[in-house]
Amino acid sequence: xxxxxxxxxxxxxxxLTWEWTYACNLACAHCLSSSGRRDPMELSTDEIKSVIDxxxxxxxxxxxxxxxxxxxRADFWxxxxxxxxxxxxxxxxxxxxRITPERARQLAATDYVDVQISLDxxxxxxxxxxxxxxxxxxxxxxxxxxxxxxxxxxxxxxxMTRQNVSQLDDFAAIADRYGAQLRITRLRPSGRGxxxxxxxxxxxxxxxxxxxxxxxxxxxxLTGDSFFHLNALGSEPIPGLNLCGAGRVVCLIDPVGDVYxxxxxxxxxxxxxxxxxxxxxxxxxxxxxxxxxxxxxxxxGACRSCSAYDVCQGGCMAAKFFTGLPLDGPxxxxxxxxxxxxxxxxxxxxxxxxxxxxxxxGPVRSQPVSLGMxxxxxxxxxxxxxxxxxxxxEAR
Amino acid sequence: xxxxxxxFSPDRGxxxxxxxxxxxxxxxxxxxxxxxxxxxxxxxxxxxxxxEHLGEHPSAREALATLPxxxxxxxxxxxxxxxxxxxxxxx
Numbered sequence: 001x002x003x004x005x006x007x008x009x010x011x012x013x014x015x016l017t018w019e020w021t022y023a024c025n026l027a028c029a030h031c032l033s034s035s036g037r038r039d040p041m042e043l044s045t046d047e048i049k050s051v052i053d054x055x056x057x058x059x060x061x062x063x064x065x066x067x068x069x070x071x072x073r074a075d076f077w078x079x080x081x082x083x084x085x086x087x088x089x090x091x092x093x094x095x096x097x098r099i100t101p102e103r104a105r106q107l108a109a110t111d112y113v114d115v116q117i118s119l120d121x122x123x124x125x126x127x128x129x130x131x132x133x134x135x136x137x138x139x140x141x142x143x144x145x146x147x148x149x150x151x152x153x154x155x156x157x158x159x160m161t162r163q164n165v166s167q168l169d170d171f172a173a174i175a176d177r178y179g180a181q182l183r184i185t186r187l188r189p190s191g192r193g194x195x196x197x198x199x200x201x202x203x204x205x206x207x208x209x210x211x212x213x214x215x216x217x218x219x220x221x222l223t224g225d226s227f228f229h230l231n232a233l234g235s236e237p238i239p240g241l242n243l244c245g246a247g248r249v250v251c252l253i254d255p256v257g258d259v260y261x262x263x264x265x266x267x268x269x270x271x272x273x274x275x276x277x278x279x280x281x282x283x284x285x286x287x288x289x290x291x292x293x294x295x296x297x298x299x300x301g302a303c304r305s306c307s308a309y310d311v312c313q314g315g316c317m318a319a320k321f322f323t324g325l326p327l328d329g330p331x332x333x334x335x336x337x338x339x340x341x342x343x344x345x346x347x348x349x350x351x352x353x354x355x356x357x358x359x360x361x362g363p364v365r366s367q368p369v370s371l372g373m374x375x376x377x378x379x380x381x382x383x384x385x386x387x388x389x390x391x392x393x394e395a396r
Numbered sequence: 397x398x399x400x401x402x403x404f405s406p407d408r409g410x411x412x413x414x415x416x417x418x419x420x421x422x423x424x425x426x427x428x429x430x431x432x433x434x435x436x437x438x439x440x441x442x443x444x445x446x447x448e449h450l451g452e453h454p455s456a457r458e459a460l461a462t463l464p465x466x467x468x469x470x471x472x473x474x475x476x477x478x479x480x481x482x483x484x485x486x487x
Contacts, residue, residue, distance in 0.1 A: 002423070089430075
């Protein structure tokens with residue numbers, strides 16, 4: 001069984017997420033990386049190129065570039081061309097900021113690049129409550145430009161929240177309208193996501209709705225393997241690998257070169273090393289003690305005796321960590337209800353702090369205002385796979 | 397997984413598609429097709445070895461000669477899938 005092999009790790013990641021900057025024009029309420037301001041220590045143009053060279057040597061055939069908003073880097077297009085010229089394909093995530101008609105035509109004419117537009121509501125109201133005023137129109141404009149330029153099958157990436165689960169069919173219709181493919185992922189209590197997780201994570205009824213929808217539509221929809229914790233809801237597994245790939249097939253390089261086990265775990269507890277250290281990225285991937293540990297046998301702990309453990313594998317490491325649950329215990333959104341029980345016993349004041357915070361300090365033009373309630377922060381202390389980690393891959 | 401198409405013929409010669417790179421892995425190899433961006437996995441080392449040298453044989457069937465007889469049928473099925481996904485191409 002291939003999944004068994006994956007558990008012990010690969011020679012190089014299949015799904016490498018690489019955030020090129022913490023700078024962002026938006027201030028999304030649920031930002032995983034608490035992005036906003038550029039970090040003065042972010043990797044330079046030459047440093048990024050040298051890591052790309054290394055990825056080429058390691059045969060990492062494609063990367064998922066994100067941020068922050070990666071296109072705000074002045075060298076973004078240069079780096080994109082460099083990666084492609086070195087056989088490292090790029091899928092980049094963007095809020096649409098720089099996807100002008102000219103850039104859309106340039107992208108459509110480039111092999112080996114894919115674009116993923118973030119959209120968290122099928123309506124302006126729902127989207128902008130999370131991503132900020134103007135962000136819906138910006139994303140739609142980018143999609144229009146891509147479609148107009150003939151860019152086929154770009155991705156529309158949606159984080160599933162309490163407010164948008166009911167819009168799944170509408171998202172699929174938007175994707176159809178622009179000749180795009182829908183990708184939906186799980187809201188994680190990571191980064192600023194920790195502040196809004198309580199009010200935005202789907203309810204138990206919505207999880208069932210989501211599961212049913214995925215079982216019915218999953219073959220055409222990418223999930224970044226986000227939802228394997230829902231598999232216990234039925235007899236039919238959601239399409240995908242259904243395995244936590246952290247440190248095994250997935251990892252994250254952040255804008256300052258730190259390497260983390262997964263994109264949802266920007267915290268010292270999941271930091272494996274830095275690409276600037278001797279041996280570079282390859283050394284971190286192959287030898288870090290954290291990654292070795294993640295590739296070893298996992299105990300399953302309290303979940304081992306559960307009938308659903310084989311299909312849910314205990315769920316998401318990052319979701320457990322940032323909600324204060326033990327890593328070998330149930331996922332906070334455990335469909336058997338074990339997560340809710342465990343959460344009730346967590347001392348909220350003792351939650352792990354989030355990792356680096358690059359949130360905008362002052363007012364932001366596009367500050368989101370959450371729906372239906374005053375924009376009060378739930379009291380949380382400070383801050384903490386697309387692709388599909390394995391999006392588009394075929395396991396056979 | 398796409399169904400193997402009838403177009404694979406064991407009596408023809410095949411080779412690894414020049415657009416495909418094989419990355420060695422502990423279990424076999426990861427195959428990446430630069431043209432259609434598909435990722436596949438070759439799940440055992442003998443299959444990797446076979447695919448790498450497939451082009452040196454006049455036909456797929458003859459390439460199997462080095463494998464134990466019990467492996468011939470499953471290997472032909474694997475090759476048919478690889479042909480259907482354009483990972484190997486007729487010479």
